[in-house]
Amino acid sequence: MxxxxxxxxxxxxxxxxxxxxxxxxxxxxxxxxxxxxxxxxxxxxxxxxxxxxxxxxxxxxxxxxxxxxxxxxxxxxxxxxxxxxxxxxxxxxxxxxxxxxxxxxxxxxxxxxxxxxxxxxxxxxxxxxxxxxxxxxxxxxxxxxxxxxxxxxxxxxxxxxxxxxxxxxxxxxxxxxxxxxxxxxxxxxxxxxxxxxxxxxxxxxxxxxxxxxxxxxxxxxxxxxxxxxxxxxxYIALAASPTPRYAWVATKRGKCVGLIGERDGVPQAHFGGNDKLPNPMTLDTLPPRFAPSAIVGRTMRLANGKRGRVVGVTGAPVTNREQLVLDSGAHGDLPGACAEE
Ligand SMILES: [Zn+2]
Ligand SMILES: [Zn+2]
Known part of the structure; x- marks a missing residue:
């Protein structure tokens, strides 16, 4: 074997x-x-x-x-x-x-x-x-x-x-x-x-x-x-767009910030997530526009009802709506925010 x-x-x-x-x-x-x-x-x-x-x-x-x-x-x-x-x-x-x-x-x-x-x-x-x-x-x-x-x-x-x-x-x-x-x-x-x-x-x-x-x-x-x-x-807040593309628009809620665009040559205002305003709202004339940073220092009312003085504006990554930062720490969309007089 x-x-x-x-x-x-x-x-x-x-x-x-x-x-x-x-x-x-x-x-x-x-x-x-x-x-x-x-x-x-x-x-x-x-x-x-x-x-x-x-x-x-x-x-x-x-x-x-x-x-x-x-x-x-x-x-x-x-x-x-x-x-x-x-x-x-x-x-x-x-x-x-x-x-x-x-x-x-x-x-x-x-x-x-x-x-x-x-x-x-x-x-x-x-x-x-x-x-x-x-x-x-x-x-x-x-x-x-x-x-x-x-x-x-x-x-x-x-x-x-x-x-x-x-x-x-x-x-x-x-x-x-x-x-x-x-x-x-x-x-x-x-x-x-x-x-x-x-x-x-x-x-x-x-x-x-x-x-x-x-x-x-x-x-x-x-x-x-x-x-x-x-x-x-x-700490990683995105930069707000420097483009002057916002304007004050007279609405039933007062003077509100609209994101101004145009459709078929007709100016329109968008109010972001504010569902109490018409979205979009057709305008008669193209209003004078300003960059988001122009709103810093003003007292505003956000779409969610929060009020305060604007201490900063940050860019939004996807939705293209600048965000307001209030002195209270609250934040929300710039378009659709209204002036608090
Ligand atoms: Zn063997
Ligand atoms: Zn065996």
């Missing part, structure tokens, strides 16, 4: 034979079930070998609001905004893409955890791949050849009745030349069983976590970013 692995020729030495006999006895005393995969481990392995279509569908649906926001941002960015500085426009569109990036990152990280848990499960339950092509796959517990197996990804060893995953994806994860200590075969086998059970439950839990976790985790990450942006807003 000649060993394929090391080339040893001749009968095994007596003390090796004795150790093999002990190992055999230990293996046969061990409950066969410690070498076999229970229903939940088998299900986890079958799942680990499958593409996660369910997860892909759920995560694709979950990403829709984030995609919608990014698309809306680009659409708004391409709209005509006379006088809007280009930098404000670029920053505005980029901001609408942040939630989508957060979603992709969270989803990618959780998917990577799922992949790692699945690889660990397959590695723990895999058979030993052949050392050379053409040689048989062997049992990870006793080393016997796993000659014939059908389409099932799990093969039961004909000698020791251990379950081995023989799917190519699992064999790729398996150690190519696994050596096992025949003196501790019982402990090694029990360890393998525990490793498979823990890897199976970990892979299942990670799969659920990635599907259930990605949308809410992304949502709260974006919320945290918004709160952070709110906190740093005063």
């Amino acid at each position: 000649r060993c394929r692995s090391c080339g040893y020729e001749g009968p095994p030495r007596p003390e090796v034979l004795e150790r093999l006999r002990i190992a055999q006895g230990e293996l046969s005393r061990l409950d066969q079930r410690t070498r076999q995969l229970d229903a939940s481990a088998q299900a986890a392995i079958v799942r680990a070998l499958r593409t996660r279509w369910g997860a892909i569908v759920v995560l694709s649906l979950g990403v829709l609001p984030f995609v919608a926001l990014a698309v809306a941002g680009v659409a708004e960015g391409f709209e005509e905004h006379p006088g809007l500085p280009l930098a404000n426009r670029i920053i505005g569109v980029s901001l609408t893409w942040v939630p989508l990036l957060v979603y992709a990152c969270v989803g990618g990280i959780l998917a990577a955890f799922v992949g790692r848990a699945r690889r660990r499960l397959l590695a723990a339950s895999a058979a030993i791949p052949p050392e050379r092509p053409g040689e048989p796959v062997t049992c990870a517990v006793c080393g016997a050849s796993l000659a014939s197996f059908g389409t099932s990804p799990i093969a039961r060893c004909g000698y020791c009745a251990a379950d081995n995953v023989v799917h190519p994806a699992a064999l790729r994860q398996a150690a190519t030349a696994r050596s096992f200590d025949i003196d501790s075969i019982g402990a090694t086998t029990a360890l393998r069983a525990r490793e498979v059970v823990s890897a199976a439950s970990h892979a299942s839990a990670m799969g659920v976590a990635s599907v259930v976790g990605t949308p809410p985790v992304s949502f709260f990450a974006v919320l945290a970013l918004l709160l952070f942006a709110k906190a740093v807003e005063p």
Whole structure:
């Protein structure tokens, strides 16, 4: 008898034979079930070998609001905004893409955890791949050849009745030349069983976590970013447009600031988010216009009813409406703000 692995020729030495006999006895005393995969481990392995279509569908649906926001941002960015500085426009569109990036990152990280848990499960339950092509796959517990197996990804060893995953994806994860200590075969086998059970439950839990976790985790990450942006807003305030494009317009609410535009040669005033004023309002003549900074120092009433002296004007990234900052700390759209006499 000649060993394929090391080339040893001749009968095994007596003390090796004795150790093999002990190992055999230990293996046969061990409950066969410690070498076999229970229903939940088998299900986890079958799942680990499958593409996660369910997860892909759920995560694709979950990403829709984030995609919608990014698309809306680009659409708004391409709209005509006379006088809007280009930098404000670029920053505005980029901001609408942040939630989508957060979603992709969270989803990618959780998917990577799922992949790692699945690889660990397959590695723990895999058979030993052949050392050379053409040689048989062997049992990870006793080393016997796993000659014939059908389409099932799990093969039961004909000698020791251990379950081995023989799917190519699992064999790729398996150690190519696994050596096992025949003196501790019982402990090694029990360890393998525990490793498979823990890897199976970990892979299942990670799969659920990635599907259930990605949308809410992304949502709260974006919320945290918004709160952070709110906190740093005063420090990264965008420049107001220097273009003189605002004018005082007499309305039923008094003298209010309108963003002046033209449509088919007819001057129009827009009052931003102020829904109490006509939007747009057609004007008889083009009024004299001023730049946003001209309003600093005046006492104004915002569309939301807040009043105060204007201490600053900041640019808006996407909506192209300059924001008034009042001495009270309140802020709101410049168009649609009215003079407080
Ligand atoms: Zn050998
Ligand atoms: Zn075996």
